[in-house]
Amino acid sequence: MQANKKHTTPLGIIEGFFGREWQWEDRTNYATFLARHGYDFYIYAPKSDKHLRMQWQQDWPTATQQKLIELRGSYKDAGIQFGIGLSPHEIYRDNSRDQRQHLKTRIQQLNNLQPDILCILFDDMRGDIPGLADIQIDIAHEAAALSTASRIIFCPTYYSFDPVLEKVFGKMPDNYWQTFAQKLDSQIDIFWTGEKVCSPDYTREHLLLVDELIGRKPFLWDNYPVNDGAVKSNLLQLRAFTQSHAQLEGHVAGHAVNPMNQPWLSQIPLASLPLAYQQAQNYSPESAFTLISNDLCGSALAQQLARDLAAFQDRGLKNLSDTEQLALRHSYSQFHSNPFAQEIIDWLDGVYLFDPACLTE
Known part of the structure; x- marks a missing residue:
């Protein structure tokens, strides 16, 4: 299924989840997948990469440097922009000259990869610090001045109206x-996840409010279909994006999707x-799921998935009985x-179960 690109909003994925990471082969394969389906960029930012x-x-x-150079080449060959997400963990709690020198050195190292996009990410860090915004702005400006990337995206510590962030x-x-x-x-640009950390929908009213609040159109960090948390790892989120995603053109600066720990199954949602952006009011999530699953998986497996x-x-997974799990394992082993x-099958076997240790490593 070749995408017919008719949207102007930059669309891409950000590999920004906790837990079991993708393999290098998976990341490389996504260059072709993204190009085929009308995407524009890929951002390497796995939470498990301690060097980020x-x-x-x-x-x-x-x-690892060599793997990243090769990966960057694959995306360049596919005509997909390549990005890096740096999370200078709580640098603002030790805003010393040494830390700033580390930042300068690290940005210069990242420049060796010739990224098209550099993300400075302050998500999942303490935020109850006086003058936090000013410190983070100063760091973002310094990183932007040093980077050779053509696009800079900043993620604040509070990136949603969701009260769980302050909690x-x-x-x-x-x-x-x-x-x-x-x-x-x-x-x-500024990343924003919506009214919730994992927002199922985005209304125009909400996006206009955020635009006014942060002084620019938000760059969506869409936490669907990601399933890396204690609750979400129990799920395989395979449905197509909702109808609200067909109404976003012109209201966001860009749209980055955080996929599941499962690289192949992530391809379905x-x-x-891109179909939602292209088809607008004619977009049907149900029809999209049927079309895509048949195209990617073949008709027999697509029918089983439905x-x-x-x-x-x-x-x-936790709500499936042993008998149900056994039946599913039998169905998909065919x-x-x-x-x-x-x-x-790996999901049924518990390979992707959430490990709280991944949050602190």
Whole structure:
């Protein structure tokens, strides 16, 4: 299924989840997949890569550097922009000259990969710090000045109206978002996840409100179909994107999707987003799922997936009886060597169960 690109909003994926990471082969394969389906960019930012997060000051080992150079080449060959997401973990809690020198050195190292996009990410960090916005803006401006990337995207610590962020990361400082509107370079985009951390829909009213609040159109970080948390890892989120996604053209600066830990199964919902933008009011999530699953998986497996969709996405693994799990394992084991079916079997076998340790490593 070749996408007929008619949208102007940049669409892409950000590999930005916790837990079991993709293999290098999976990442490479996505260059072709994204190009075929009308996507524009890929951002490498796995939470498990300590050289982008907890040990962000340290460059990758030589072997990893080589893998990233090869990966960057694959995306260039496919005509897909390549991005890197750097999370200088709580750099603002030690805003010393040494830390700033580390930042300068790390950005220069990232420049060796010739990224088209650089993301400076402050998500999933403590935020109850006086003057937080000003410190983060200063860091973002410094990184932007050093980077050779043509696009800079900034992720604030509070990137949604969801109260869970203050519950986990502390009370948001006063006028946090308004400070970005006033002081953050207007050429720098800001990631936003919607009314919730995992928002099922996006209304125009909400996006206009955010536009006014942060002084620019939000760049969506869409946490569907990601399933890396304690609750979501229990699910396989395979349905196509909702109808609301067909109404986003012109209201967002870009749209980055955070996929599942399962790279093959992620392709099913991911392939629907460009269709939503292209077809607008004519977009049907149900029709998109049928079309895409048949195209990617073959008709027999697509029919099986349609039958089991509610079990995978609504009930989840923990609510399936041993008998049901055994029946599902039998059904999908018949699709020999099919990577989509194999990921379902692995999910049933507990390969993707959430490990709280992944949040602190």
